[in-house]
Amino acid sequence: MKVGGYDAAMPSIDLRSDTVTVPDEAMRRAMAAAEVGDDVYGEDPTVIRLQDELADMVAMEAGLFFPSGTMSNQAALAAHTGRGDEVILPEGGHVFEYEIGAMSLLSGLTPRPIPAPAGLPTVDALRGAVHRSIHQAPTGLVVLENTHNKAGGTVLPLAAQRALIDVAHEERLPIHLDGARAFNAATALGVEISEVVRGFDSVSICLSKGLGAPVGTVLLGSRDFVAVAHRYRKAFGGGMRQAGILAAAGLEAIRRGPAWLADDHRRARMLAEGAARIPGVSVDLERVHTNIVFLDVDDATSVAADWNEHGVRSNALGARAIRLVTHRHIADEDVETALRIMADRMEARSEQVRS
Ligand SMILES: Cc1ncc(COP(=O)(O)O)c(C=O)c1O
Numbered sequence: 001m002k003v004g005g006y007d008a009a010m011p012s013i014d015l016r017s018d019t020v021t022v023p024d025e026a027m028r029r030a031m032a033a034a035e036v037g038d039d040v041y042g043e044d045p046t047v048i049r050l051q052d053e054l055a056d057m058v059a060m061e062a063g064l065f066f067p068s069g070t071m072s073n074q075a076a077l078a079a080h081t082g083r084g085d086e087v088i089l090p091e092g093g094h095v096f097e098y099e100i101g102a103m104s105l106l107s108g109l110t111p112r113p114i115p116a117p118a119g120l121p122t123v124d125a126l127r128g129a130v131h132r133s134i135h136q137a138p139t140g141l142v143v144l145e146n147t148h149n150k151a152g153g154t155v156l157p158l159a160a161q162r163a164l165i166d167v168a169h170e171e172r173l174p175i176h177l178d179g180a181r182a183f184n185a186a187t188a189l190g191v192e193i194s195e196v197v198r199g200f201d202s203v204s205i206c207l208s209k210g211l212g213a214p215v216g217t218v219l220l221g222s223r224d225f226v227a228v229a230h231r232y233r234k235a236f237g238g239g240m241r242q243a244g245i246l247a248a249a250g251l252e253a254i255r256r257g258p259a260w261l262a263d264d265h266r267r268a269r270m271l272a273e274g275a276a277r278i279p280g281v282s283v284d285l286e287r288v289h290t291n292i293v294f295l296d297v298d299d300a301t302s303v304a305a306d307w308n309e310h311g312v313r314s315n316a317l318g319a320r321a322i323r324l325v326t327h328r329h330i331a332d333e334d335v336e337t338a339l340r341i342m343a344d345r346m347e348a349r350s351e352q353v354r355s
Pocket of ligand 1: 067068069070071073094095145147148149178180181206217
């Protein structure tokens with residue numbers, strides 16, 4: 001039944017992103033009860049607790065709470081480099097591809113994307129991209145992304161990651177991890193989060209994706225690095241006042257959120273295997289490591305729009321690619337319903353073509 005344009009009988013299965021998760025009751029209670037102070041003066045006890053607790057979990061010296069992953073990454077880039085430097089990153093890396101040129105806009109940096117099948121550059125590709133000649137912008141930083149969003153939520157194997165960290169350090173370059181979904185990597189690898197971030201000079205971890213907080217990212221590294229990043233956070237407009245209300249949700253997210261991720265991964269696998277059986281859809285199942293599934297279809301924009309009209313929300317990312325992301329609000333039945341709708345719609349599309 002349609003009421004005012006809204007069809008109450010139609011399902012709405014939101015697979016656009018894990019950022020659509022909303023805080024649960026326990027999180028909301030923690031937010032309401034949070035002890036707060038002015039964080040620009042460094043006086044918010046809940047923010048301090050979140051920063052310290054996550055720094056302990058990742059075995060780094062210090063943390064800094066940011067309003068977003070973008071600001072956290074960009075403050076890290078600025079803090080590690082000098083104006084005019086080049087930043088080496090895997091192709092498709094979020095800090096370049098989806099942060100709207102902020103590294104150039106804010107910090108005068110040039111991105112140097114290098115080939116990275118499944119998000120993982122080779123040691124030779126990394127070494128070959130380091131510039132020191134007077135004719136080229138000097139390399140100032142290396143960035144990796146684990147899990148790698150655009151490659152399909154792929155996990156970088158720890159030994160290969162370690163080899164890249166070693167090359168960066170041999171070249172006397174700092175190396176930053178965009179670990180927006182580092183807890184997903186830890187879950188998929190079956191290791192502690194500290195293992196995933198070991199060796200990096202800094203890491204940015206989002207609380208507002210699969211971990212379920214409404215807002216927030218923490219940037220972690222040495223005390224000296226965090227002190228520099230703190231100045232950039234202020235310069236980028238990220239000084240928040242009684243931010244403990246948000247940090248309280250972040251504490252719930254890091255304490256309880258990691259336990260939800262294995263189910264998200266299992267459901268992404270169900271979704272991927274089911275989608276691979278739908279005529280007109282293909283899926284590289286080898287790339288499905290965590291909670292992200294990329295589908296290949298003939299026309300991503302029109303297929304995604306059609307599924308959306310029938311209750312399955314997704315993101316068209318490119319001419320043929322549709323991204324689906326599982327998260328805490330997607331149950332097994334939602335995956336089954338979504339697959340049924342997707343299959344019916346693909347069948348209807350092929351009938352339209354035939355008639
Ligand atoms: C890998 C990665 N890094 C960074 C970000 C940025 O996070 P935010 O949306 O909080 O700015 C995202 C967001 O989707 C992401 O997927």
